[in-house]
Amino acid sequence: MKTNPKTYINGFERLRRPERLEMLEVPRVLDIIIENFNISSALDVGCGSGIFLDAFTKRGIFTCGIDLNLVFIIATREIVPNSHLAASYAEYLPFRKQSFDVVFMSHLLHESDKPDIVLKQAKEVCKKGIAILEWPYKKEDMGPPLEHRLKEEDVSTFAIKAGLNSIKPVYLKRQILYLIKKN
Numbered sequence: 127m128k129t130n131p132k133t134y135i136n137g138f139e140r141l142r143r144p145e146r147l148e149m150l151e152v153p154r155v156l157d158i159i160i161e162n163f164n165i166s167s168a169l170d171v172g173c174g175s176g177i178f179l180d181a182f183t184k185r186g187i188f189t190c191g192i193d194l195n196l197v198f199i200i201a202t203r204e205i206v207p208n209s210h211l212a213a214s215y216a217e218y219l220p221f222r223k224q225s226f227d228v229v230f231m232s233h234l235l236h237e238s239d240k241p242d243i244v245l246k247q248a249k250e251v252c253k254k255g256i257a258i259l260e261w262p263y264k265k266e267d268m269g270p271p272l273e274h275r276l277k278e279e280d281v282s283t284f285a286i287k288a289g290l291n292s293i294k295p296v297y298l299k300r301q302i303l304y305l306i307k308k309n
Contacts, residue, residue: 141175149268149300150232152181158296160185162305163254165227171216171248172234176202179209182230184249190226192219205307219247226252232259233269235284236276245288249308256290258304266300 140146155178159165165187171180173191175198182189183206190210199211214220216231217240230247235258238244248256261269263277264297278295281304285293292307 135149138292142177146268147177150177150259151298151301152177152304154298155257155303156181156185158303158305159228159230159257160187163228163257163307165254165296167226167228169221169226169229169248169251171219171220171231171244172237173202174198174232176177176206176209178230179211180206184211185225190221192216195234216244217247219251221251223250224253225308227254228252228257229255230257230259233261234258236261241276241280241284245284245290245306249288249290252308255292255308256304256306258306260302260304262300262302270298 167188168182170182170189170191173179173193176191177188179191179202191202192212192214194213194215196213199213203209203211212220216234216238229252232240235241235244245256260281261275263275265272282293285306290306291309294305296305298301
Protein backbone atom coordinates (compact mmCIF):
# COMPACT_ATOMS: atom_id res chain seq x y z
CA MET A 127 0.00 0.00 0.00
CA LYS A 128 1.25 3.44 -0.93
CA THR A 129 1.82 6.07 1.76
CA ASN A 130 2.22 9.80 1.43
CA PRO A 131 4.98 11.94 3.00
CA LYS A 132 2.69 13.02 5.87
CA THR A 133 2.00 9.44 7.00
CA TYR A 134 3.56 8.45 10.31
CA ILE A 135 6.18 5.77 9.71
CA ASN A 136 8.25 5.91 12.90
CA GLY A 137 8.35 3.12 15.45
CA PHE A 138 5.38 1.46 17.10
CA GLU A 139 6.98 1.96 20.54
CA ARG A 140 7.16 5.75 20.08
CA LEU A 141 3.37 5.85 19.89
CA ARG A 142 3.16 4.27 23.34
CA ARG A 143 5.67 6.44 25.22
CA PRO A 144 4.36 7.54 28.65
CA GLU A 145 4.52 11.27 27.80
CA ARG A 146 2.50 10.67 24.64
CA LEU A 147 -0.08 8.56 26.46
CA GLU A 148 -0.48 11.33 29.01
CA MET A 149 -0.88 13.93 26.26
CA LEU A 150 -3.60 11.85 24.56
CA GLU A 151 -5.85 11.93 27.66
CA VAL A 152 -7.34 8.58 26.62
CA PRO A 153 -9.83 8.16 29.52
CA ARG A 154 -11.12 11.72 29.10
CA VAL A 155 -11.44 11.36 25.31
CA LEU A 156 -13.45 8.16 25.74
CA ASP A 157 -15.66 9.73 28.40
CA ILE A 158 -16.46 12.64 26.07
CA ILE A 159 -17.20 10.37 23.10
CA ILE A 160 -19.39 8.01 25.14
CA GLU A 161 -21.24 10.89 26.78
CA ASN A 162 -21.93 12.65 23.46
CA PHE A 163 -22.76 9.63 21.31
CA ASN A 164 -23.93 6.89 23.74
CA ILE A 165 -22.11 4.15 21.83
CA SER A 166 -21.83 0.38 21.87
CA SER A 167 -19.62 0.07 18.75
CA ALA A 168 -16.75 2.03 17.22
CA LEU A 169 -14.43 1.94 14.24
CA ASP A 170 -10.91 3.20 15.01
CA VAL A 171 -9.56 4.46 11.68
CA GLY A 172 -5.77 4.66 11.67
CA CYS A 173 -5.62 2.68 14.91
CA GLY A 174 -1.81 2.73 14.94
CA SER A 175 -0.51 1.03 18.08
CA GLY A 176 -4.02 0.26 19.36
CA ILE A 177 -4.10 2.71 22.26
CA PHE A 178 -7.71 3.77 21.68
CA LEU A 179 -8.75 0.38 20.28
CA ASP A 180 -7.68 -1.18 23.58
CA ALA A 181 -9.38 1.54 25.63
CA PHE A 182 -12.71 1.22 23.77
CA THR A 183 -12.58 -2.57 24.13
CA LYS A 184 -11.87 -2.37 27.87
CA ARG A 185 -15.00 -0.20 28.21
CA GLY A 186 -17.09 -3.00 26.69
CA ILE A 187 -17.46 -1.29 23.32
CA PHE A 188 -17.24 -3.51 20.24
CA THR A 189 -14.38 -1.98 18.26
CA CYS A 190 -12.74 -2.64 14.90
CA GLY A 191 -9.47 -1.03 13.94
CA ILE A 192 -7.97 -0.33 10.55
CA ASP A 193 -4.52 0.90 9.63
CA LEU A 194 -2.31 0.92 6.54
CA ASN A 195 0.74 -0.30 8.44
CA LEU A 196 0.74 -4.11 8.58
CA VAL A 197 3.56 -4.10 11.15
CA PHE A 198 1.35 -2.01 13.45
CA ILE A 199 -1.61 -4.33 12.91
CA ILE A 200 0.45 -7.39 13.85
CA ALA A 201 1.92 -5.68 16.93
CA THR A 202 -1.50 -4.34 18.01
CA ARG A 203 -2.94 -7.85 17.76
CA GLU A 204 -0.40 -8.88 20.41
CA ILE A 205 -1.47 -6.05 22.75
CA VAL A 206 -5.22 -6.33 22.08
CA PRO A 207 -5.57 -10.05 21.27
CA ASN A 208 -9.36 -10.06 20.86
CA SER A 209 -9.34 -7.07 18.54
CA HIS A 210 -10.81 -6.96 15.06
CA LEU A 211 -8.14 -5.50 12.78
CA ALA A 212 -7.70 -5.01 9.05
CA ALA A 213 -5.45 -3.18 6.62
CA SER A 214 -7.33 -0.49 4.75
CA TYR A 215 -7.19 3.05 3.45
CA ALA A 216 -9.19 5.64 5.39
CA GLU A 217 -10.47 6.83 2.01
CA TYR A 218 -12.09 3.44 1.41
CA LEU A 219 -13.69 1.82 4.45
CA PRO A 220 -14.65 -1.80 3.73
CA PHE A 221 -17.81 -1.84 5.86
CA ARG A 222 -21.52 -1.63 5.22
CA LYS A 223 -23.44 1.58 5.78
CA GLN A 224 -24.09 2.36 9.44
CA SER A 225 -21.93 -0.52 10.71
CA PHE A 226 -20.69 1.40 13.79
CA ASP A 227 -22.18 3.91 16.19
CA VAL A 228 -19.12 6.14 15.91
CA VAL A 229 -16.03 6.41 13.75
CA PHE A 230 -12.97 7.56 15.67
CA MET A 231 -9.74 8.97 14.21
CA SER A 232 -6.73 9.92 16.25
CA HIS A 233 -4.11 12.00 14.44
CA LEU A 234 -5.19 10.66 11.08
CA LEU A 235 -7.05 13.42 9.25
CA HIS A 236 -3.99 15.66 8.91
CA GLU A 237 -2.14 12.77 7.20
CA SER A 238 -4.71 12.34 4.43
CA ASP A 239 -4.46 13.97 1.03
CA LYS A 240 -8.27 13.69 0.76
CA PRO A 241 -9.71 14.52 4.20
CA ASP A 242 -13.16 15.27 2.79
CA ILE A 243 -13.27 11.76 1.26
CA VAL A 244 -12.12 10.27 4.59
CA LEU A 245 -15.00 12.07 6.33
CA LYS A 246 -17.49 11.08 3.63
CA GLN A 247 -16.49 7.42 4.11
CA ALA A 248 -16.74 7.79 7.90
CA LYS A 249 -20.20 9.31 7.51
CA GLU A 250 -21.31 6.29 5.46
CA VAL A 251 -20.26 3.67 8.01
CA CYS A 252 -21.36 5.47 11.20
CA LYS A 253 -24.82 5.65 12.74
CA LYS A 254 -24.34 8.50 15.22
CA GLY A 255 -21.21 10.46 14.43
CA ILE A 256 -17.50 10.93 14.05
CA ALA A 257 -14.89 11.84 16.67
CA ILE A 258 -11.58 13.26 15.48
CA LEU A 259 -8.60 13.82 17.77
CA GLU A 260 -6.12 16.22 16.19
CA TRP A 261 -3.15 18.40 16.96
CA PRO A 262 -3.86 22.09 17.36
CA TYR A 263 -2.55 24.36 14.61
CA LYS A 264 0.54 25.57 16.39
CA LYS A 265 4.21 24.70 16.40
CA GLU A 266 5.11 22.26 19.19
CA ASP A 267 7.97 19.96 20.14
CA MET A 268 5.73 16.88 19.89
CA GLY A 269 3.77 15.91 16.82
CA PRO A 270 3.89 16.74 13.14
CA PRO A 271 5.36 19.93 11.68
CA LEU A 272 3.04 22.92 11.45
CA GLU A 273 2.58 22.56 7.69
CA HIS A 274 1.00 19.11 8.23
CA ARG A 275 -1.44 20.28 10.93
CA LEU A 276 -5.00 21.36 10.26
CA LYS A 277 -6.60 24.64 11.22
CA GLU A 278 -10.00 24.38 12.90
CA GLU A 279 -11.66 26.00 9.91
CA ASP A 280 -10.07 23.36 7.65
CA VAL A 281 -11.68 20.57 9.66
CA SER A 282 -15.04 22.35 9.40
CA THR A 283 -14.62 22.86 5.64
CA PHE A 284 -13.77 19.19 5.07
CA ALA A 285 -16.73 18.10 7.18
CA ILE A 286 -19.13 20.38 5.30
CA LYS A 287 -17.78 19.08 1.95
CA ALA A 288 -18.53 15.56 3.24
CA GLY A 289 -22.13 16.55 4.00
CA LEU A 290 -21.69 17.00 7.75
CA ASN A 291 -22.55 20.20 9.59
CA SER A 292 -22.79 19.64 13.35
CA ILE A 293 -19.13 20.16 14.35
CA LYS A 294 -18.18 20.81 17.96
CA PRO A 295 -14.53 21.25 19.01
CA VAL A 296 -13.62 20.17 22.54
CA TYR A 297 -10.36 21.66 23.74
CA LEU A 298 -8.20 19.28 25.72
CA LYS A 299 -4.87 20.11 27.38
CA ARG A 300 -2.82 19.65 24.20
CA GLN A 301 -5.27 18.35 21.60
CA ILE A 302 -8.61 19.15 20.01
CA LEU A 303 -11.37 16.56 19.90
CA TYR A 304 -13.86 17.32 17.14
CA LEU A 305 -17.31 15.81 17.64
CA ILE A 306 -19.35 15.61 14.47
CA LYS A 307 -22.92 14.39 14.78
CA LYS A 308 -24.41 12.68 11.80
CA ASN A 309 -27.21 14.70 10.22
